[in-house]
Amino acid sequence: MSDQPTVRRPGWVTALLLALSVMMIVVFLLLGNWQIRRLAWKQDLIAAVDARAFQDPVGLPDSFDAEEHAYLRVSVEAEYQQASVVLVKTVTEIGPGYWVMMPLHTDQGILWVNRGYVPPDFSTSEHWATPAPPVIGLLRPTVEGGTLLESNDPAIDRWVSRDTREMSRARNLGSTLPFFVDADHQGAPGAWPRGGLTVIRFSNSHLYYALTWYAMAALFAGALVYVIRSARHKNPDVP
Template identity: 50%
Template sequence: MDLTILGLAGVIFVTLVGLGTWQVRRLHWKLDLIEAVETRAHGTPVAAPTGPVSDDDDVYRRVVAEGRFRHDASHLVKAVTELGPGYWVMTPLETSASTIWINRGFVPNGLPRDDWSRPVGPVRVEGLLRITEPEGTLLESNDPAADRWVSRDVAALSEVSGIADPAPYFIDADQMGPPADWPRGGLTMIRFRNSHLSYALTWYAMAVLFLVGMGIVMRDRLRG
């Protein structure tokens, strides 16, 4: 019986320590993300890339692209922002090198489409590079056939819009036009909550307390 208890206690202790270590790794990941956001999002804009991109090197990089919007191929992606529930307006931008999906910004539920701005002719788009969001979210999936979108999936949006070989990313555009215009750009969340250190310390403290408690239990059993 004592060996069984010791074995179970060992598993619990290792699990608690493992959870604390996982939070430490998440802490380093979050710090790297925050550093990337600070250095890329507020840097001098560069030309939108024409090749592959990656989370490590390109996400949240400030970029600029020039081309013409295809408003006829716009799609709405479900969103909740500081302005409330509504949608992101995703519109393809045809450039000289490729077609890039642009998140033009947020529109609230119930806003008539006639109230949206629709820039025509050549435009210059500046914003943050974002990696495609395939398939959907943990709770919902995209339904291209019904034109219901919960994530900004570049490949799926391109397929239903008949766009061949799009850029493998999209751009969260800054506000274009007067501040009161819809869609409302520049709403990318670039502030990230970082509680991983407190979580890690909590798990480690629980591991120490558990070890102390098991020591007391085993001491009493030996005395008995």
């Protein structure tokens, strides 16, 4: 039985595969470089937030920029409007319950303050410590609409996100600032609401992602060299 002739791949197919492989290597390298730039940005962000959150409190900014003022520690001298409280569903390290949101009337408009967390059994004001100025805490941008799983429904007073302007409309309040204050804890250590629960933590896996993309580029490059050397070994006429 005679051997059948070997069918050789057209040269243009080989060239196309090589070009695609080279393109993939370049793409992986670019993605790795992008993650390195993201790593530098995230490290600068973490350092900036740490500096803001743990500095001495300052007054409210004249205009709010989320990138510049998020987690800024502030102090506000104003009286709470306890009649307009809003309870926002939450889950904290303590357990499920509510954030107690209360508005303040300031010269710049209505400022909502998150006094802290209360469990469901302590969701009425008779269980809460009496608030007293000044309000000291961290600035947070308003969270509009709701969460991925639920939406705010002012008509039935159901709140799942701290949407300051929508809360003011529901309580017939005036012009409202586009941020709120996560207040420090007031009163005895075990008093409700439990303030000071702001989580200041940012995921930072950019170095891991960068190394993954660089490893993919290295694997593609190694495979490409292997294929070229194998082809030249089988056919010495290949340049």
